[in-house]
Amino acid sequence: MxxxxxxxxxxxxxxxxxxxxxxxxxxxxxxxxxxxxxxxxxxxxxxxxxxxxxxxxxxxxxxxxxxxxxxxxxxxxxxxxxxxxxxxxxxxxxxxxxxxxxxxxxxxxxxxxxxxxxxxxxxxxxxxxxxxxxxxxxxxxxxxxxxxxxxxxxxxxxxxxxxxxxxxxxxxxxxxxxxxxxxxxxxxxxxxxxxxxxxxxxxxxTQWSVDEIYQLPEVGIVYAHAGIDAAVIEATAQSGIRGLIYAATGNGNVAGHVVGALLRARRRGVQIVRASRTGSGIVTRNGAQPDDEYDWLVVDDQVPQKARLLLMLSLSDGQHSTELQDVFYRY
CATH class of the missing domain: 3.40.50.1170 (L-asparaginase, N-terminal domain)
Structure with missing residues (x-):
């Protein structure tokens, strides 16, 4: 037996x-x-x-x-x-x-x-x-x-x-x-x-092993809504985070009046990742926003809370933007 x-x-x-x-x-x-x-x-x-x-x-x-x-x-x-x-x-x-x-x-x-x-x-x-x-x-x-x-x-x-x-x-x-x-x-x-x-x-x-990880960089999430105040993004970006998942509307759409806050955060070294609050579907790179020009990332099909974990692990490797984008397409 x-x-x-x-x-x-x-x-x-x-x-x-x-x-x-x-x-x-x-x-x-x-x-x-x-x-x-x-x-x-x-x-x-x-x-x-x-x-x-x-x-x-x-x-x-x-x-x-x-x-x-x-x-x-x-x-x-x-x-x-x-x-x-x-x-x-x-x-x-x-x-x-x-x-x-x-x-x-x-x-x-x-x-x-x-x-x-x-x-x-x-x-x-x-x-x-x-x-x-x-x-x-x-x-x-x-x-x-x-x-x-x-x-x-x-x-x-x-x-x-x-x-x-x-x-x-x-x-x-x-x-x-x-x-x-x-x-x-x-x-x-x-x-x-x-x-x-x-x-x-x-x-x-995968490229990560838990026995080699002792600390993870912090990544924040900002949830978009009609009339969102750019000050929310500014405050989150200045809280010591290394990355920010922007749970945007629709196909990662970003309201015009908050684009500047996200750009400023990126210039300070915070990685910006466009996600969607819808719960499913693909966020298209260079679709709703000129991601190449802004040096932003997109989540592909991942929900914001899981995109946060993936970005935390990726940032622990010290990867650059092009490598980080590939991570979202591989995992």
Whole structure:
């Protein structure tokens, strides 16, 4: 009989470790209350599919995640993945920034072993809680040989998503997690089934390794709206950041009265990246703005919060504008 995969489950808190005052509290509850051992105790079925060990790395809501937390988590996973007796990793995580953490791991972990990040939209104490099945499915996915070399994955609502693409799209719905190109696959009656693979570089093919990163430069995001005050851009650009993601309207459109503020920021050495607040689609270089003339960058199809992580990693390498633009087309 084939030996069961050894999966390490790392607890970081979040709704999946929360508790409400009653079983009908699905949106109002205390976050990050239960330990990872308590969470796992509610799904004894995992023993039939994997050898599971658990550790509590932190216990916070994911809205509190900082770059220091990302590095702490990434380095711990990196250490575990180097062990011959570890076949995969599952991280329980709050859903607020699960897409950012997963993408950071997707770009910086140099291992083909499966890493799955999982959360829940409802606490374990609620009726129809989604956390137990999500976690069970995440362990199934991490245990499956089919999950190797696909980068970091996010499992939710019976779907398997690439960390590059997935975003949270609702404050409360169970089907909150969506990818613009669809999930990579599904979990059907305990079987992970894949129908596509990530096309962009990740894990073993990236230029970054978390064990070599000790600090990341700060990058800010400014969200565009009708009548935005250029002073918001000026203040953000002068806050010590190295880059600024401008979450513009439409195809990265920039209102005429704020172009000057962005140009001044660029002259001070801040990298300017045009993104879109729409949530999907491609921002075309030299389309809405003369990016070559202004020495600005575009995100290609990446959402602002993930573009921020990609730029932070790129700036840590000290790359120039032409190299930085290529990064957004490769990852």
């Amino acid at each position: 084939k030996e069961k995969a050894h999966i390490v489950v790392i607890g970081t808190g979040g709704t999946i470790a929360g508790r409400g005052a009653s079983s009908v509290n699905t949106s109002a509850y205390a976050c990050s209350v239960l330990s990872i051992d308590e969470v796992l105790s509610g799904i004894p079925e995992v023993a039939a599919v994997s050898r599971v060990s658990a550790e509590q790395l932190m216990q916070i809501g994911s809205e509190n995640f900082t770059t220091e937390h990302l590095l702490q988590l990434g380095k711990r996973i990196d250490t575990l993945l180097r062990r011959d007796d570890v076949d995969g990793i599952v991280v329980t995580h709050g859903t607020d920034t699960i897409d950012e953490t997963a993408y950071f791991l997707h770009l910086t972990l140099k291992s083909p072993k499966p890493v799955v990040v999982v959360g829940s939209m409802r606490p374990p104490s609620s009726l129809s809680a989604d956390g137990p099945l999500n976690l069970y499915n995440a362990i199934l996915v991490a245990s499956s040989p089919a999950s190797h070399a696909k980068g970091t994955l996010v499992v939710s609502n019976d779907e398997i998503h690439s960390a590059r693409d997935v975003v949270k799209t609702s404050t409360f719905k169970l089907e909150s997690f969506r990818s613009p190109y669809g999930p990579l696959g599904y979990i059907v009656e305990g079987n992970p089934r894949y129908y596509r693979v990530p096309a962009r570089r990740h894990t073993t093919e």
